[in-house]
Amino acid sequence: MADVLEINGLCKRFGSKQALGGVTLSVPERCVFGFVGRNGAGKTTTMKSIIGLLKPDGGEITVCGERVAYGGTKTNRFIGYLPDVPEFYGYMTAREYMSLCGRAAGMKSSDIKARTDELLELVGLSDEKHRIKGYSRGMKQRLGIAQALINRPKLLICDEPTSALDPVGRREILDILKDAGKQTSVFFSTHILTDVERICDRVAFLEGGKVALSGDIDEIRKKRSDTAVEVLPEKPSDAALLAEQFPSGEVRDGCFTLKNASAQDAEDLMKCILAKHISVVRFERREPDLENMFMEVIGE
Amino acid sequence: MIILPFFKNYFTFMGKELLELRRSGRLLLLTVLFTAFGVMNPAMAKLTPWLLQTMSDSLEASGITVTEYTVTAMESWVQFFKNMPMAMLVALVMFGGIFTSEYSKGTLIPLLAKGLRRNAVSAAKTSIMLLVWSIGYFLSYGITFVYSDYYWDNSAVKNYAFAAFGLWLFGVLLLCCVTFFSSFANSAAQVLLGVGAVYIALHLLGMVGTVSEYLPSYLTQSGELLTGQANPSDYTSAVCVTAVSSLVLLIASVPITSKRRV
Numbered sequence: 001m002a003d004v005l006e007i008n009g010l011c012k013r014f015g016s017k018q019a020l021g022g023v024t025l026s027v028p029e030r031c032v033f034g035f036v037g038r039n040g041a042g043k044t045t046t047m048k049s050i051i052g053l054l055k056p057d058g059g060e061i062t063v064c065g066e067r068v069a070y071g072g073t074k075t076n077r078f079i080g081y082l083p084d085v086p087e088f089y090g091y092m093t094a095r096e097y098m099s100l101c102g103r104a105a106g107m108k109s110s111d112i113k114a115r116t117d118e119l120l121e122l123v124g125l126s127d128e129k130h131r132i133k134g135y136s137r138g139m140k141q142r143l144g145i146a147q148a149l150i151n152r153p154k155l156l157i158c159d160e161p162t163s164a165l166d167p168v169g170r171r172e173i174l175d176i177l178k179d180a181g182k183q184t185s186v187f188f189s190t191h192i193l194t195d196v197e198r199i200c201d202r203v204a205f206l207e208g209g210k211v212a213l214s215g216d217i218d219e220i221r222k223k224r225s226d227t228a229v230e231v232l233p234e235k236p237s238d239a240a241l242l243a244e245q246f247p248s249g250e251v252r253d254g255c256f257t258l259k260n261a262s263a264q265d266a267e268d269l270m271k272c273i274l275a276k277h278i279s280v281v282r283f284e285r286r287e288p289d290l291e292n293m294f295m296e297v298i299g300e
Numbered sequence: 301m302i303i304l305p306f307f308k309n310y311f312t313f314m315g316k317e318l319l320e321l322r323r324s325g326r327l328l329l330l331t332v333l334f335t336a337f338g339v340m341n342p343a344m345a346k347l348t349p350w351l352l353q354t355m356s357d358s359l360e361a362s363g364i365t366v367t368e369y370t371v372t373a374m375e376s377w378v379q380f381f382k383n384m385p386m387a388m389l390v391a392l393v394m395f396g397g398i399f400t401s402e403y404s405k406g407t408l409i410p411l412l413a414k415g416l417r418r419n420a421v422s423a424a425k426t427s428i429m430l431l432v433w434s435i436g437y438f439l440s441y442g443i444t445f446v447y448s449d450y451y452w453d454n455s456a457v458k459n460y461a462f463a464a465f466g467l468w469l470f471g472v473l474l475l476c477c478v479t480f481f482s483s484f485a486n487s488a489a490q491v492l493l494g495v496g497a498v499y500i501a502l503h504l505l506g507m508v509g510t511v512s513e514y515l516p517s518y519l520t521q522s523g524e525l526l527t528g529q530a531n532p533s534d535y536t537s538a539v540c541v542t543a544v545s546s547l548v549l550l551i552a553s554v555p556i557t558s559k560r561r562v
Contacts, residue, residue, distance in 0.1 A: 051412075051413045053409065053412070053413075053561070053562050054561065070559075071418075071558050071559050074415070076412075076413050076414060076415045077414075077415050079413065080413075080414075081409070081410065081413035082410075083406060083409050083410065085406070086406075086410065087405045087406045087407045087409075088407065088410070089316070089320065089407060091319070091320060091323035091324060092319070092323075096319070100312065100315075100316055100411070101410065101411065101414055103308070103312040104309065104312055104313075104411045104414045104415065104416040105414040105415055105416075106305060106308065106415065144410070147410055148410070148413075150414075151414060
């Protein structure tokens, strides 16, 4: 499987601030790739460099085997791009805007028409007759995905497509992206980790201008199978009692946590609770989630 | 091979600009404005005697005697050359942000990301400005011409067509300045400041006797042309300088625009 996008040692500095310090990653074909990082970690800078809107200070980007040149738009024929806050011409209707985008991409008018119908259907805007200026944020985001997909790009780049949306709008966008991922590679940035868990095949964590961790989501999960067990007893003093029995655990706010607990550990803990007649409010076995991994990666 | 996609991009963006002009109401506003400026010139000339008569009592009280005043087509054309710079100013203010508003809002990004050429965008926007200015200007000119000839006789005025051409060309230069300054400015205010600076610099330079006839601003001095004291041939160098500098401004904006941050 060839890589659609390859980034090698990408560097960018804004004045005295080093935004990117050698980002290296690759996105294979037909994959949903989550690009995770804090606000200001350099996600947008990386994305703008990919579409040639920013001039990198070092490193190389190739899209479908062709090198990206700053200010040039040649490699953009492979790419569909959705900016973080997409702005469209408010005086146009969705159909008119799609037609403008299709022509800008150099498509034939019959193809534009067919593709517009198909995509507006996909994003649920096909019955929308109003002009774009009256659209909600979620509608604009959906139109943004539709316009990005019009020329059947090999790579769809979305800059924080869900961060400004309500839960319903977010779910809609994620479903659309997941669908799109069946035909093209989707590279999207976010700081919402549940979004990544929901739809991504691969993930890269960006921290301090570098990729701190990247790879297949399931593999990353396997590597770090540190499940924890949490017990919240009714009486806070009982938490201390458990801590005496299990010295490797810790007590915080009346809640006892046993880290790196195996299934056997969980069973032992349960037995102990029964034997000591401890009344329990909550007993939980925590799966390793991306949030913890992310926190670990960024060192907090 | 390279030219064809450019023109495709150019006409695509022209279509977008025309739609914007129509839907934003600017087209209507500019039509009304240029028509009004056209009608105003002969109307002011026509009303002058009546105005003077109604004011004659108060004027006499202050010691000025109003004698018989005959209006010719000259008054109408003098009004035209007084009013058109105003129309030019309105057009400049209206088009000052034609580039920068797209940069600051980010509306160009999705289109550029699809491979739309930046130089096609600049060419389309410049064409729209020049087209609107030319059509509007010709509208005002036509109305003034027809009314002046109907009420009086245009043959009493010399070289009005050439003088009108000169002022139009000066407007073209200022609009090319808009394209040029937009290639690096970040707001409409910065663009207009730049255009204003060019205008003032030209007029200051014009005070130096020897160079004034080579300057574009020379084209705005129509008084001697209309009375026949000056001939179009006296303006040859100013016309050439204006045309060449307009072209240079447009060409210079291309490499700057292609490297600017969007």
